[in-house]
Amino acid sequence: MESMSAVLKSGGALFSGAEGVIQAQVRQEDKTPREDRLTVGLPFVDDARMTCRGVSVFYGEKHAINNVSIDVGRNQVLAMIGPSGCGKSTFLRCLNRMNDTVEGCRVVGDIQLDNLNIYDRSVDVVPLRAQVGMVFQKPNPFPKSIYDNVAYGPKIHGLASSRAELDEVVESSLKKAGLWNEVSDRLDQPGTGLSGGQQQRLCIARAIAVRPEVILMDEPCSALDPIATATVEDLISELQEHYTIVIVTHNMQQAARVSQRTAYFHLGDLIEVGSTDRIFTNPRHRLTEDYITGRFG
Amino acid sequence: MYPSFFLLLLLTIASLAYMQGKRRAFSLTGLAAGSSRLHSRPGYYGLLTALWCVLPPLLIFVFWLAISDSLLIAMAMKTLPTSLQNLSLDQTDLLVNNLRNLIAGHVAARDIDPVLEKAAEQYIGLQHISQMALGVVMLVTALFSTFSVYRRICPEMRARNHVERIVQISLVLCSTIAILTTIGIVLSVLFESIRFFQQVPLTDFLFGLKWSPQMAMRADQAGSSGSFGAIPVLAGTFMISGIALAVAVPIGLMSAIYLSEYASSRVRAWAKPIMEILAGVPTVVYGFFAALVVAPFIRESGELFALSVSSESALAAGLVMGVMIIPFVSSLSDDVINAVPQAMRDGSYALGATRSETILRVIVPAALPGIVGGVLLAASRAIGETMIVVMAAGLSANLTANPLQAVTTVTVQIVTLLVGDQEFDSPKTLVAFALGLLLFIITLILNVIALYVVRRYREEYE
Ligand SMILES: Nc1ncnc2c1ncn2[C@@H]1O[C@H](COP(=O)(O)OP(=O)(O)OP(=O)(O)O)[C@@H](O)[C@H]1O
Numbered sequence: 001m002e003s004m005s006a007v008l009k010s011g012g013a014l015f016s017g018a019e020g021v022i023q024a025q026v027r028q029e030d031k032t033p034r035e036d037r038l039t040v041g042l043p044f045v046d047d048a049r050m051t052c053r054g055v056s057v058f059y060g061e062k063h064a065i066n067n068v069s070i071d072v073g074r075n076q077v078l079a080m081i082g083p084s085g086c087g088k089s090t091f092l093r094c095l096n097r098m099n100d101t102v103e104g105c106r107v108v109g110d111i112q113l114d115n116l117n118i119y120d121r122s123v124d125v126v127p128l129r130a131q132v133g134m135v136f137q138k139p140n141p142f143p144k145s146i147y148d149n150v151a152y153g154p155k156i157h158g159l160a161s162s163r164a165e166l167d168e169v170v171e172s173s174l175k176k177a178g179l180w181n182e183v184s185d186r187l188d189q190p191g192t193g194l195s196g197g198q199q200q201r202l203c204i205a206r207a208i209a210v211r212p213e214v215i216l217m218d219e220p221c222s223a224l225d226p227i228a229t230a231t232v233e234d235l236i237s238e239l240q241e242h243y244t245i246v247i248v249t250h251n252m253q254q255a256a257r258v259s260q261r262t263a264y265f266h267l268g269d270l271i272e273v274g275s276t277d278r279i280f281t282n283p284r285h286r287l288t289e290d291y292i293t294g295r296f297g
Numbered sequence: 298m299y300p301s302f303f304l305l306l307l308l309t310i311a312s313l314a315y316m317q318g319k320r321r322a323f324s325l326t327g328l329a330a331g332s333s334r335l336h337s338r339p340g341y342y343g344l345l346t347a348l349w350c351v352l353p354p355l356l357i358f359v360f361w362l363a364i365s366d367s368l369l370i371a372m373a374m375k376t377l378p379t380s381l382q383n384l385s386l387d388q389t390d391l392l393v394n395n396l397r398n399l400i401a402g403h404v405a406a407r408d409i410d411p412v413l414e415k416a417a418e419q420y421i422g423l424q425h426i427s428q429m430a431l432g433v434v435m436l437v438t439a440l441f442s443t444f445s446v447y448r449r450i451c452p453e454m455r456a457r458n459h460v461e462r463i464v465q466i467s468l469v470l471c472s473t474i475a476i477l478t479t480i481g482i483v484l485s486v487l488f489e490s491i492r493f494f495q496q497v498p499l500t501d502f503l504f505g506l507k508w509s510p511q512m513a514m515r516a517d518q519a520g521s522s523g524s525f526g527a528i529p530v531l532a533g534t535f536m537i538s539g540i541a542l543a544v545a546v547p548i549g550l551m552s553a554i555y556l557s558e559y560a561s562s563r564v565r566a567w568a569k570p571i572m573e574i575l576a577g578v579p580t581v582v583y584g585f586f587a588a589l590v591v592a593p594f595i596r597e598s599g600e601l602f603a604l605s606v607s608s609e610s611a612l613a614a615g616l617v618m619g620v621m622i623i624p625f626v627s628s629l630s631d632d633v634i635n636a637v638p639q640a641m642r643d644g645s646y647a648l649g650a651t652r653s654e655t656i657l658r659v660i661v662p663a664a665l666p667g668i669v670g671g672v673l674l675a676a677s678r679a680i681g682e683t684m685i686v687v688m689a690a691g692l693s694a695n696l697t698a699n700p701l702q703a704v705t706t707v708t709v710q711i712v713t714l715l716v717g718d719q720e721f722d723s724p725k726t727l728v729a730f731a732l733g734l735l736l737f738i739i740t741l742i743l744n745v746i747a748l749y750v751v752r753r754y755r756e757e758y759e
């Protein structure tokens with residue numbers, strides 16, 4: 001516990017230079033006093049797959065994530081909720097360094113996967129991203145056939161030694177994502193021709209075909225009907241036995257159904273973390289309570 | 298001077314008409330006071346009035362431009378003495394030419410023929426009158442059509458639909474002009490080619506292996522009767538264009554990939570304009586670069602390997618032409634690669650793909666139509682290029698597969714055939730049209746093939 005607080009402190013010191021800017025921005029956007037925005041609850045767990053300490057993210061001058069420290073438990077589902085624009089996607093993208101591709105984006109702090117700092121110089125992002133897969137908020141199928149979309153990852157990582165094996169990977173991935181029945185007879189048609197919800201499931205199938213160990217899902221059910229949503233939720237519960245999952249959602253019931261822990265973000269701050277049951281029955285922070293009871297702006 | 302003055306006047310009236318039409322529409326709403334509303338927004342009524350003010354006189358103006366000159370010439374010729382009126386067609390043409398020169402003042406004072414001078418005076422006088430008349434007619438038409446539309450303005454009038462209809466018609470007209478021009482050029486080339494093929498059999502032209510278009514001018518002159526086999530010239534064209542594309546496509550594509558995927562935005566900001574300057578260098582400059590620097594260099598390096606290289610070679614021309622067309626490939630490819638959404642890259646990276654895998658498997662396929670477009674543009678530039686070939690590859694039509702020898706191309710031959718005084722009924726000049734037609738057909742086929750390839754392999758993103 002001691003070492004952890006030391007890390008926290010050093011994380012805080014890392015961006016103390018930018019403190020003035022942050023303060024000004026916070027005052028502009030929100031009336032909540034600074035000291036009320038410290039994380040409450042239990043951000044740390046004993047058996048952590050990923051640990052984040054003092055993570056801050058800047059888009060140029062804009063301060064999008066402010067000193068967030070949180071653990072992602074092994075074989076657990078962590079749900080991230082919060083109002084639109086609070087930085088959920090930004091934080092999620094830090095976990096597999098997708099923010100590297102955003103020009104002008106700067107990440108400070110310490111993020112570890114299995115006790116290895118993923119922002120360390122020696123870390124190669126390519127295997128990291130194969131290990132930490134991601135489903136994006138906006139479905140982005142490749143302009144290839146449905147089959148090739150799913151087979152893309154397994155092909156480049158050499159996960160299938162024969163065509164038959166590849167077929168199997170594609171089929172099982174599509175089945176898990178609940179898309180197989182709809183597309184099994186038109187695998188050679190472009191993935192971009194699918195409906196929005198189908199594309200979303202295609203992207204889920206594409207991500208799990210690589211068999212990542214940690215899966216980051218950014219609102220994977222935002223365009224899905226209740227039946228498809230239930231399929232994806234089943235998938236998450238099934239995956240959770242072997243994988244670690246972080247999911248962003250705007251749907252409280254979904255967070256309550258699939259996750260063990262929930263984190264509430266507010267304007268770049270991590271306000272409250274705790275077991276999902278506790279957060280939804282007995283939120284400690286006023287902002288969390290306002291949000292989950294629907295009183296938020 | 299007069300026509301431009303009238304056009305100005307017309308525009309002034311048109312703007313007045315716009316305001317009046319609009320005002321009338323406004324006043325109608327006032328009167329109707331909610332019971333019957335205007336069909337369109339008042340601006341459309343104004344626009345319609347203004348359009349009706351401008352368009353009919355403009356049509357008259359264009360019509361006058363088209364016919365006035367020949368009409369006036371005919372009238373001026375009527376004033377000539379009868380002895381000069383019943384000449385043969387050729388002589389009349391000559392006379393008309395003289396008359397025109399006189400009217401334009403291109404003739405020195407002492408050469409002036411008094412009879413013609415009178416005709417010229419007549420012409421100029423008539424021209425003045427016709428210009429005045431034109432002005433008056435245009436104004437009257439403008440006022441009349443404006444007024445008749447203005448009077449018909451009422452709340453039920455579908456002014457917006459009328460205006461949109463007029464705009465649509467003008468759009469159709471514009472595209473028709475482009476199409477008609479194309480058709481016209483193709484047809485004129487086609488007819489001249491047919492004249493050529495009446496004198497030289499089509500098969501001789503298409504499959505002949507010898508190109509020497511020199512023909513004896515007079516019966517007593519020694520010399521060949523000319524042979525018009527297009528194969529050597531075509532082969533030269535393809536060899537040089539092939540070399541050029543072999544240089545330009547890899548270099549252009551790779552620099553496009555570097556610029557759009559790897560280079561920082563600062564490098565991009567100065568590197569791209571510099572590459573595009575390449576496209577702005579006049580081809581003559583490339584030409585002497587090819588002839589004075591590249592060709593000697595190739596010859597010297599050839600000698601090192603005991604190869605005989607002629608001082609003019611296809612290789613020199615092709616290499617320099619390749620450099621010239623790099624920007625066509627790189628700039629267009631760079632644009633389309635940039636247009637591939639970042640989400641595609643993110644999707645690929647998030648699956649653990651490397652940058653090169655992403656480029657090869659996602660970005661290039663998605664950008665393929667644009668890349669092929671750039672290559673096609675470069676190819677047509679290469680096929681059409683003349684100057685570099687003249688200067689670096691020579692004029693001799695060798696049928697050879699050796700790029701170290703001098704060759705010639707279709708466009709170069711067309712130029713040499715048509716330069717200087719030529720009679721337009723000998724096969725020697727008519728073959729230029731046949732060559733042009735052949736080139737046109739070949740590039741058309743290339744385009745169709747490329748289009749097919751793109752359709753077949755395109756990966757369309759949203
Ligand atoms: N590429 C970028 N450049 C600059 N600012 C950005 C960029 N991406 C996000 N932001 C800003 O960062 C903040 C957090 O954005 P983020 O996308 O993480 O929100 P979010 O919580 O995922 O919202 P939503 O629920 O609507 O998806 C927002 O204020 C946003 O405007």
Ligand SMILES: [Mg+2]
Pocket residue numbers: 088089090137218
């Ligand atoms: Mg988001």
